[in-house]
Amino acid sequence: MxxxxxxxxxxxxxxxxxxxxxxxxxxxxxxxxxxxxxxxxxxxxxxxxxxxxxxxxxxxxxxxxxxxxxxxxxxxxxxxxxxxxxxxxxxxxxxxxxxxxxxxxxxxxxxxPLVDYLRALHDHEGTAERDVQLYANINRSMLADDDGFVDRSPDSFAEMAQRAMEAGFTTAKCAPFDEARAPFKSSGLPREAENGLDRVRAAKAVIGPDRALLVDCHSRFDLDSALALAPELLEAGAGWYEEPVNTLDQTDVLRKIRDRAELPVAGAERGYGIALFTKLMEEDVLDVVMPDVKFCGGPVEAYLIGRELEARWERSVSMHCPSGPLSLLASAHATAAFDNKLPLEHAVYEVDWRHEVLEPFELIENGYFVLPDGYGLGGRVDPVxxxxxxxxxxx
Ligand SMILES: [Mg+2]
Known part of the structure; x- marks a missing residue:
């Protein structure tokens, strides 16, 4: 059947x-x-x-x-x-x-397993990989804990990046500009961005030239400040420039930034549906689209986006996944199914019991997500x- x-x-x-x-x-x-x-x-x-x-x-x-x-x-x-x-x-x-x-x-x-179901449903030949390469997003480990405590010094960013590299990840991501916010008082590079650049440099120093550091800007800039920041980020060794402005609200501004920035521009984490992601690529708004399984239409839609866009623009799809282990599991199935070229996001070191939320436990080895063997997602949220x-x- x-x-x-x-x-x-x-x-x-x-x-x-x-x-x-x-x-x-x-x-x-x-x-x-x-x-x-x-x-x-x-x-x-x-x-x-x-x-x-x-x-x-x-x-x-x-x-x-x-x-x-x-x-x-x-x-x-x-x-x-x-x-x-x-x-x-x-x-x-x-x-x-x-x-x-x-x-x-x-x-x-x-x-x-969902990965095989996705491919069978769409006559996709060959067998998908069972291990999915991840990148370590350290943002969520750098947010305040239940006691309101947080250390966002450049040293602290470097320490988290180091921890990820020691765990086997070869790409990390940080969000170093969360204290900045357009509009800025002066033109050019805003002073508020300087501290963020120090964090990028400190993290990149421990990551080294052969591994990548991606930078997420959480839509905190505008055209002028984003254009001033781009060469500084390139110089600091950033691997991509994520949402200097919001992709969906400021599409034309982002297209101008991408046109002039010399590093890849990534975004669209809040987008829904293959039509929208295709349009963003066709209209030269982004180099990398980031469908989030929780917003983009779920794992079937994410698979279709990845399959279609990677065939047309190689290395153009990296799923956004800053949330819990169930969404990472669904994202890993979709990502494996479309034969990803770029790693999938994983929010590391938020809580040390994260793997226990799923049954069987979430399994991440040496920077790779290991898909479980069961049918469907192959994992469930443990009632315990x-x-x-x-x-x-x-x-
Ligand atoms: Mg983001």
Missing amino acids: PVSDEWFVPTELEFSSIHVRAKTEWVHLLLGDGSLTFGHGEITSTQLARDVSPVVARLANRLRGKRLSADTDVITLNGLTTEQLETDRILATAVSGLRCAVADALAQRAEL AVAMRGRSWTE
Whole structure:
């Protein structure tokens, strides 16, 4: 039977969250058929004011008791348009989480790991790698902990980068400009950026010339300051220039920055759907697009984006993944399925019990994510971890 003939009838919906540190909570949904099949999705939404779970519950009501045979049934049964999904990020997050859960369940019904299900669904020949190269994003380890303590000195950035290199990663990423914010009082390189450059130089000194340091600017600049910063970052050895301005709100400004900057420009972590990511590449806005499995439409959409864009622009897709282990698991399946050329993001050293959230434990070896053997995602959020560190609820 072709994998596209598999089906799944959801009848149950449950949510769970895990307290991570400070304001961070990892939030998950679980879609069940009342017997043995459960699909999972992560709907963590650190930048959103409103909780996503009521929106998930509303959309899931339209799926209840229906025979689903594709993750996109979430969209069609709710009558949603691409325009709605491109412009409403809470909706996009809810849809992405549900599409992930449905794909997880359908892959289980097909008795295939998600990576193989994705390829079988789209006649993709050959076998995908089981180990997915990661890069170590040290940002989240440099945010305040539950006691409000944080050391953001250049030495502290260097120490975290060193720790990642010792663990086997060959690429790290930092966000050194979080204290800066456009508009700036003077033209040229803003003074607020100097401290960030010191952090980049300190981290790059321990990473060395043969390994890469990516720099995320969290959209804190404008055209003038971003153009002044680009040559400084190049000189400091940065490997890419991520979102000096917001890709989706300031597309034309970012195109000008990319046109003049001599290092690759990356972004679009909040984008939804293959049409949008393709347009950003066709219109020369970015060198690297960063679909996030929690916002972009889920693992099937991420796979399609990666497959299509890497075929047209080699080394143009690196999935954004700063959240919990469930979204990293889904991202690793999608990334392996499209035969990635660039590493996948992993937020390291946020909490030391992170691997225990999943059953089986999240496995990262020498800078690589090791995909589990089970069907579907091959992992689930452990109810014991939820009982110890969070809560579960139904809407
Ligand atoms: Mg980013």
